[in-house]
Amino acid sequence: MTTSYLWTPPPVYSLPVRGSSDRLPIQRLFFVGRNYHAHAVEMGRPVDKSVEVPFYFTKAPSTLVESGATVAYPPGTKDYHHEMELVLAIGTAGFRVSEADAPSLIYGYACGLDMTRRDLQNDMKKQGRPWCIGKGFDDSAPIGPITPAAQAGDMAHMAQAAIWLQVNGQDRQRSRLDQLIWSVAETIAHLSNAWALQPGDLIYTGTPEGVGPVLAGDVLEAGIDGLASLRLRVA
Ligand code: MN
Numbered sequence: 001m002t003t004s005y006l007w008t009p010p011p012v013y014s015l016p017v018r019g020s021s022d023r024l025p026i027q028r029l030f031f032v033g034r035n036y037h038a039h040a041v042e043m044g045r046p047v048d049k050s051v052e053v054p055f056y057f058t059k060a061p062s063t064l065v066e067s068g069a070t071v072a073y074p075p076g077t078k079d080y081h082h083e084m085e086l087v088l089a090i091g092t093a094g095f096r097v098s099e100a101d102a103p104s105l106i107y108g109y110a111c112g113l114d115m116t117r118r119d120l121q122n123d124m125k126k127q128g129r130p131w132c133i134g135k136g137f138d139d140s141a142p143i144g145p146i147t148p149a150a151q152a153g154d155m156a157h158m159a160q161a162a163i164w165l166q167v168n169g170q171d172r173q174r175s176r177l178d179q180l181i182w183s184v185a186e187t188i189a190h191l192s193n194a195w196a197l198q199p200g201d202l203i204y205t206g207t208p209e210g211v212g213p214v215l216a217g218d219v220l221e222a223g224i225d226g227l228a229s230l231r232l233r234v235a
Contacts, residue, residue, distance in 0.1 A: 013062065015066065017148065018228050024200065029061060032055075032191075034055075035205055054182045054186075057132075057136075064142075074117060080115065081116040082220060089108045090106065094197045096192055099186055102189045103185055110146050111228070111230040114140070114204050115140045116135060142232045159178040161176065163224045173208050174208070
């Protein structure tokens, strides 16, 4: 007997995979806060790794937007910011994994944007309230195709990769993955103590310095060496 629903259920959210006709089905979206020193400084809160641990927030899978899309300038903000990030796509379940085992959970990587309504985020921060309205809004998680880890190279190779974002052809963000405060392996190991990671979970690993506003009509192009790139237009 087939289940009947009151209305059409939401789709299975999924992303294209480079070199494959199969799409990667999505489970959850995790985001790491302040994970590059220079960005933590520009946000006014430097990180002392000896006494701090990473922190996280989430967005719904429905906030994903595929590369090549045009998104509307979001409502309620006058300060809509780009944050370019390396995204990890988990392919193997893991709970309380060690740093040594963490890389084996990764199916692949992508270029992602943690789009932010900065004015609303800052307002919530000041009031000690959750940031949700500044982060988890519609179309706030643009992402490029998944590049399988086997095509991207090992961790040591990945760490040397440049990460960059241009708006209308002008450099806005440019750094390297070895500038991550908590490495890919450290992030997965830490996050897996708080959530049992599942295949299809995406981890946006934080943004380097140079975040700033985008305006209607802007074209964003972003890349990480060795990964499929990301392009987005703001209507
Ligand atoms: Mn971010």
